[in-house]
Structures are given as structure tokens and as C-alpha cells.
Amino acid sequence: MNNIVVVGGGFFGLYLAEQLALKGNDVTIFEKSPLLMSRASYVNQARVHNGYHYPRSILTALRSRVSFPRFVSEFQDCIESDFQKYYLISGHLGKVTADQFKRFCGRIGADCEEAPAKVKQLVNPAMIDAVFTTTEFAFDSHKLRTIMLERLQVANVKIMLNTDVTQVMPAGNGLSVQVNSAGSVDEVFADHVFNCTYSRINYLLESSGIELIPLKHEMTEMCLVEVPDHLKKIGITVMCGPFFSVMPFPSTAWHSFSHVRYTPHYQWSDALGEDYQDSQKRYDEDERHSAWRYMIADAQRYIPSLSECQYQKSIWEVKTILPRSDSDDSRPILFKPNHGLRGLHCIMGGKIDNIYDALQEVERVIELS
Ligand SMILES: Cc1cc2nc3c(=O)[nH]c(=O)nc-3n(C[C@H](O)[C@H](O)[C@H](O)COP(=O)(O)OP(=O)(O)OC[C@H]3O[C@@H](n4cnc5c(N)ncnc54)[C@H](O)[C@@H]3O)c2cc1C
Incomplete structure (x- = not known):
């Protein structure tokens, strides 16, 4: 069993967290807002x-x-x-x-x-x-959130709201994750960290001294x-x-x-x-x-x-x-396993249904069960 931190409680973070928990891992989601799926997973065309x-x-x-x-x-x-x-x-x-x-x-x-x-x-x-x-x-993004919340409960995923993940550093064989909740800074340890923060993927990389993703x-x-x-x-x-x-x-x-x-x-x-x-x-x-x-x-x-x-x-x-989507309007997933640190994985989907491609890549590349 791995200790897994998922950063970002949008649809990608929630779905991934559930799937990882169902494989027997101990999974915690950290979301900086008071509400899950309140950002891009809600503010989109819903197509x-x-x-x-x-x-x-x-x-x-x-x-x-x-x-x-x-x-x-x-x-x-x-x-x-x-x-x-x-x-x-x-x-x-x-x-x-x-x-x-x-x-x-x-x-x-x-x-x-x-x-x-x-x-x-x-x-x-x-x-x-x-x-x-x-x-x-x-x-319907609101119904999707309700369904995902029920599924996360069944899968025993822990959810920490109002918590900003501010840094990831190497620690022994794993990772030390700095979390900030209402000004109080804590450290949690994880074997794997999934960065599912969409427009803020590079925030965590920058603050952790890791090369940015264009x-x-x-x-x-x-x-x-x-x-x-x-x-x-x-x-x-x-x-x-x-x-x-x-x-x-x-x-x-x-x-x-x-x-x-x-x-x-x-x-x-x-x-x-x-x-x-x-x-x-x-x-x-x-x-x-x-x-x-x-x-x-x-x-x-x-x-x-x-x-x-x-x-x-x-x-x-x-x-x-992704920069290349500018020319052909494509929407591939971004998946950067072990980006800058062993165990730190960055994931972004250009559209909601890309979750299946993202999950397939995670399962193909990372041993997690
Ligand atoms: C205008 C627009 C229109 C779109 N139209 C469509 C469409 O019609 N159909 C479609 O399929 N897709 C569409 N998309 C794309 C779709 O919205 C995204 O692919 C999808 O929502 C991304 O989900 P996510 O979970 O990665 O991101 P988000 O839902 O944004 O989740 C990321 C979460 O990370 C949290 N976070 C950020 N930093 C931290 C941190 N340091 N610590 C803790 N939490 C953090 C944020 O608060 C947020 O809740 C559209 C996007 C936009 C913006």
C-alpha cells in the first residue's frame, strides 16, 4: 500500500484519487478552495x-x-x-x-x-x-461532484478542503509535502504526489524548485x-x-x-x-x-x-x-511522471472525458497496487 497525496480537487484529482484508493492505496486529496470541483471542472462549456x-x-x-x-x-x-x-x-x-x-x-x-x-x-x-x-x-458539473463525493466516501479517500499545497521535497524514500491551512503550515509524507492543479501545475513546481512545464x-x-x-x-x-x-x-x-x-x-x-x-x-x-x-x-x-x-x-x-494545441486545437493529456522528483507526477486533461486517457497512462507507467 502506498501513501498518496492528490493535489487539486477538480474532476481529474477526484477521479484519480478514487481509482488509486480502489487499488488499495491510502489516498488524501488536498484542495485549496472550500468546495470540490468549483474551478475549471465547473467553469467550462459542459460539453x-x-x-x-x-x-x-x-x-x-x-x-x-x-x-x-x-x-x-x-x-x-x-x-x-x-x-x-x-x-x-x-x-x-x-x-x-x-x-x-x-x-x-x-x-x-x-x-x-x-x-x-x-x-x-x-x-x-x-x-x-x-x-x-x-x-x-x-x-451537469454539480451532479458530477455529488456522484464523485459518494464514490470517494465508499473508496475511503480523505479530503482536506481549504488546504493549499505549497511545496514538495524529497524525504527519505518518499516525499515531504508542505500544506497550508488557514495560515497553519504542516508537513505530510507520501510515496507519490499527483499534481492535478490544472492552471496551477507550475505553481507547485516553481515553489519546489523544479523545472516548469511549458x-x-x-x-x-x-x-x-x-x-x-x-x-x-x-x-x-x-x-x-x-x-x-x-x-x-x-x-x-x-x-x-x-x-x-x-x-x-x-x-x-x-x-x-x-x-x-x-x-x-x-x-x-x-x-x-x-x-x-x-x-x-x-x-x-x-x-x-x-x-x-x-x-x-x-x-x-x-x-x-499545451502550447502545441494553439495551432491544431488538439486537446491531448499532459502526463509527466516523476517530474523533477521521483514520485511526483503532473497530470492535466484538456477536456473532461480525457480522464480515461490520463488514467490509462498512470496505470501503464506507475506501479501502484
Ligand atoms: C472556458 C473553458 C471551457 C471549457 N470547455 C470544456 C468543455 O466544454 N468540455 C470539456 O470536456 N472540457 C472543457 N474545458 C476543459 C475542462 O474544464 C478541464 O479539462 C477540466 O475541468 C480540468 O479538470 P481539473 O480537475 O484538472 O482542473 P480543476 O477543476 O481546475 O481542478 C484543479 C483544482 O486544483 C486546485 N488547486 C490549485 N492549486 C492548488 C494547490 N496548490 N493546492 C491545493 N489545491 C490546488 C484548484 O482550486 C482546483 O479546484 C474547458 C475549460 C475552460 C476553462
Whole structure:
């Protein structure tokens, strides 16, 4: 049996902790917030990816096709499928044509049919070339948290909230982990530490004197809106360029609204040899000015009745991706076993269902049972 510390109580930390505990390990999760899954695992578009979103990365699309049914079946109580998802193609600035998109769906084996006339009537034909009916769902992050909490209890995982992990150092055959809770600093010992802190992976590395992992961060705004009645059971994504997505956000009664051009407000990178900037500090100090009016002004050119959306609020998060995802929009996992220290492993998934790829890599590389 190993003593395992999981740093970060997002979906990745929770799922991994449960799986490691089920293998007979003694697992503790440390989460700096008062609530589990309150950061990127909540502040996102809630899309269970089924491949459509990645015509420029066939590998990400195919991995999504494999993970989608597994995630939907494992977490069926959290899945919102009671809406129809449409992918729209715009020749205006779009990077993919209708023909290419249809062929791409064929290649990855994803349903894609021409949408009915009543749906096509919603779009401005001068801006949209094609409308496809697809199969894509959304997940309810709050329900997912409740399910994971029950599962963690059954698996005997300990959870320490309001606890910031500030440093990891070598200690004998294992690791000494410094934890800070309400100003009181403690030390715990572990055979393995899993760094599942998403936008803050490098915070722990920096404070532990370990080489940073190159990552790119964006300060993102997800708008939550009430859509008009005729769009309530509809999700829409315009592909593939400076467009937008609007789809049900199941943990509220609203839709999430994101725009490729306006959702990211600014960006920065963690790069080797450059001063590190703590993403939590940037998040705390960010002056938030919503870009909603720009998003909706643009989107209603494609779907005029979107002008009837009632803006409710915005939720903000630092989105973290691998530098190479910038060019092809891919969402591979990051897995760095024994990074800088034997027993310290860094894990990040570019999307929720990547958890299965992450777990597979952990099981392949690290002996833990
Ligand atoms: C705007 C946006 C839209 C997205 N849309 C989608 C989508 O539609 N579908 C999809 O599948 N994915 C989407 N994603 C990606 C998805 O949100 C992430 O892949 C996933 O949530 C990452 O989970 P996580 O557990 O790694 O991170 P998080 O949920 O952020 O968890 C990390 C946790 O670590 C904690 N932490 C940080 N530092 C410390 C520390 N030192 N000590 C203790 N705790 C610490 C944080 O408080 C946090 O709770 C989106 C992301 C963003 C930002």
C-alpha cells in the first residue's frame, strides 16, 4: 500500500484519487478552495465531446469518440441529452467547408445529417453554408461532484478542503509535502504526489524548485444566458474559426455562451527561463469586464433570433492548454511522471472525458497496487 497525496480537487484529482484508493492505496486529496470541483471542472462549456469539435486534430476527435460513450454510460445521471445539437458551417472566415466537415464526421464515425428545414430557417443564409444535426451532450458539473463525493466516501479517500499545497521535497524514500491551512503550515509524507492543479501545475513546481512545464494560459469568460423558448432545447456550435457556441449548461437553467474571439480576454505562458506568474494571483487580481455585447453582436449576424438572449452573468476561469494545441486545437493529456522528483507526477486533461486517457497512462507507467 502506498501513501498518496492528490493535489487539486477538480474532476481529474477526484477521479484519480478514487481509482488509486480502489487499488488499495491510502489516498488524501488536498484542495485549496472550500468546495470540490468549483474551478475549471465547473467553469467550462459542459460539453461532452463526441469528436465534432476537432476537425483539425483527428487524434483528439477519435479519442473523443472512444471516451464519449464510456463517460456517458459511467455518469449517465449527470448527462443532459434532452436537447438537439447542431453544428453550423460558415464559409465566412471558416477553416472547414461543409463537405470537409461531413467527410470528417464520416472518418471518425460520428452521426451527421443535414438539419431539418425548420432549423435551417433560424440561420442567416448569407453567413451559414450548412447546418448539421449531430449527437453531442452536456454534463451537469454539480451532479458530477455529488456522484464523485459518494464514490470517494465508499473508496475511503480523505479530503482536506481549504488546504493549499505549497511545496514538495524529497524525504527519505518518499516525499515531504508542505500544506497550508488557514495560515497553519504542516508537513505530510507520501510515496507519490499527483499534481492535478490544472492552471496551477507550475505553481507547485516553481515553489519546489523544479523545472516548469511549458503551458499556455488564457483568462476566459463563459457567459450564462437565458435563450428564447425556441432555442431552449437546442445547442449550436459554428465551426471552425472565430465563431461561437451556445448550449445548455445543465447545472443552471441557462445556456453557456462562448466565442472564440471574445471568450479569451488575454493570455500568458509558463516558459522555461522566464519569471513564473501564479495563475491564481492573476485570477484574483483580474478586473472583469464582460465581452458579452461583442459576443452577441457578432453571433446574431449568424442566427438573428439570438438577439433575444437575456444575459444573466459570466463565470471566469484560467484555461490552460499545451502550447502545441494553439495551432491544431488538439486537446491531448499532459502526463509527466516523476517530474523533477521521483514520485511526483503532473497530470492535466484538456477536456473532461480525457480522464480515461490520463488514467490509462498512470496505470501503464506507475506501479501502484
Ligand atoms: C472556458 C473553458 C471551457 C471549457 N470547455 C470544456 C468543455 O466544454 N468540455 C470539456 O470536456 N472540457 C472543457 N474545458 C476543459 C475542462 O474544464 C478541464 O479539462 C477540466 O475541468 C480540468 O479538470 P481539473 O480537475 O484538472 O482542473 P480543476 O477543476 O481546475 O481542478 C484543479 C483544482 O486544483 C486546485 N488547486 C490549485 N492549486 C492548488 C494547490 N496548490 N493546492 C491545493 N489545491 C490546488 C484548484 O482550486 C482546483 O479546484 C474547458 C475549460 C475552460 C476553462
